Amino acid sequence: MPILVLQRTGSAVLAGVVAAAAMAPLVLSALFGGALVDRFGRRRSSVAADLLSAAAVAALPLLDMTLGLGIPLILGLVALGAVFDGPGMAAREALRPDVAAKAKLPLEKINSWGEAVDGIGGVAGPGLAGVLIAIIGPMNTLWATVIMFFLASVLTFTVVPSVQHTGGERPAVEPYWQSVWQGLKFVWTEGALRATALTGMLIVLFLTPLSSVIMPAMMFQAGKPEQTGFVLAAFSVGGILGALGYSVLSRFAGRRVVLLTSMSLTALAFLGFALTTDLGWLLVLAFATGLVDGPLAPVLAVVMQERAPEALRGRVIGTVTSLSLVASPLGAGLGGPIVEYAGPSMAFVFIGVGCLLATVYAALTPGLRRIEPADVPVLGGNR
Numbered sequence: 001m002p003i004l005v006l007q008r009t010g011s012a013v014l015a016g017v018v019a020a021a022a023m024a025p026l027v028l029s030a031l032f033g034g035a036l037v038d039r040f041g042r043r044r045s046s047v048a049a050d051l052l053s054a055a056a057v058a059a060l061p062l063l064d065m066t067l068g069l070g071i072p073l074i075l076g077l078v079a080l081g082a083v084f085d086g087p088g089m090a091a092r093e094a095l096r097p098d099v100a101a102k103a104k105l106p107l108e109k110i111n112s113w114g115e116a117v118d119g120i121g122g123v124a125g126p127g128l129a130g131v132l133i134a135i136i137g138p139m140n141t142l143w144a145t146v147i148m149f150f151l152a153s154v155l156t157f158t159v160v161p162s163v164q165h166t167g168g169e170r171p172a173v174e175p176y177w178q179s180v181w182q183g184l185k186f187v188w189t190e191g192a193l194r195a196t197a198l199t200g201m202l203i204v205l206f207l208t209p210l211s212s213v214i215m216p217a218m219m220f221q222a223g224k225p226e227q228t229g230f231v232l233a234a235f236s237v238g239g240i241l242g243a244l245g246y247s248v249l250s251r252f253a254g255r256r257v258v259l260l261t262s263m264s265l266t267a268l269a270f271l272g273f274a275l276t277t278d279l280g281w282l283l284v285l286a287f288a289t290g291l292v293d294g295p296l297a298p299v300l301a302v303v304m305q306e307r308a309p310e311a312l313r314g315r316v317i318g319t320v321t322s323l324s325l326v327a328s329p330l331g332a333g334l335g336g337p338i339v340e341y342a343g344p345s346m347a348f349v350f351i352g353v354g355c356l357l358a359t360v361y362a363a364l365t366p367g368l369r370r371i372e373p374a375d376v377p378v379l380g381g382n383r
Helices: 002-009 012-040 042-066 071-103 107-136 138-159 176-189 191-221 225-249 255-275 279-293 296-306 310-325 328-342 344-364
Strands: none
Touching: 002 012, 002 071, 002 138, 002 191, 002 225, 012 042, 012 071, 012 176, 012 191, 012 310, 012 328, 042 071, 042 138, 042 310, 071 107, 071 296, 071 310, 107 138, 107 225, 107 296, 176 191, 176 310, 191 225, 191 296, 191 310, 191 328, 191 344, 225 255, 225 279, 225 296, 255 279, 255 296, 255 344, 296 310, 328 344
């Protein structure tokens, strides 16, 4: 979508506005969708969300072929698709402890593998997009996204088992708004969950513009927008190896050590992007950044899942996701003006310094000081 907007308008600011439109509804839909996940079931919610997201994306090329698309309509449809993405994200994340229990494997390993598998999509997606954009253009490339959403829903429905809740969980019969508030209150009063959400918020604030605005604008200015996907794919390749590496690191290093080391090295790696525009070096830096950043998501996911009671898991995960993403529209909106008026190098300084600030917060906040397995409260019940 950013490349489509840049192609049609040439404005990095408008590209940032479109990216913000994709993020803003996600904040609320993750928060309010978590209660729906607990009410209707994790697998069912995941399947439904993917099908609705597919329909929202399909509307873009269909309307472009018939009525024509202006920026306002693009903004509306992008925002609509984000409404469905929130519950889908919460549902998929909430399924991981079920998979861990079914497979009798540690939660660290399941999240490590899960993030790595997500990363495979990050490699194939941008690479495929780069090829398709060069051949059939950005708008027609959206059909690939529609197909992926549909295949995801089919895969979840046919492969992921439906898990019956156990452990004396009472049915989710409380009023909807009360259940939303219950999840929000639990997250905010549980120190590790609150710190996880705020750490995620800082990371998202500074990283959101990377793939949505900064990297596409850099490659667009160089006259090679199709190479955007390959640089982003290098991030993902490194991220896959880094995420897989956490399943090994978790045997030898504590979670807090892995968390702070990963965040510190990621910040330094992003500062390196300000020093070069050479494609070869960008690919090397992208791979290295993904490698050191890879363990971060599994660590935070384990902390979040362990502290989510069975009955509240969808709401807890949805709430943490929502709070983490609340700064994403601001980050996406800031990325465009920084690129347009200060250039991509200054934008990477913005990212690197921001990640350093997030590292300082994670190191100082009491909520992330006791996150080892021995510190998990009994009410989590997910190990």
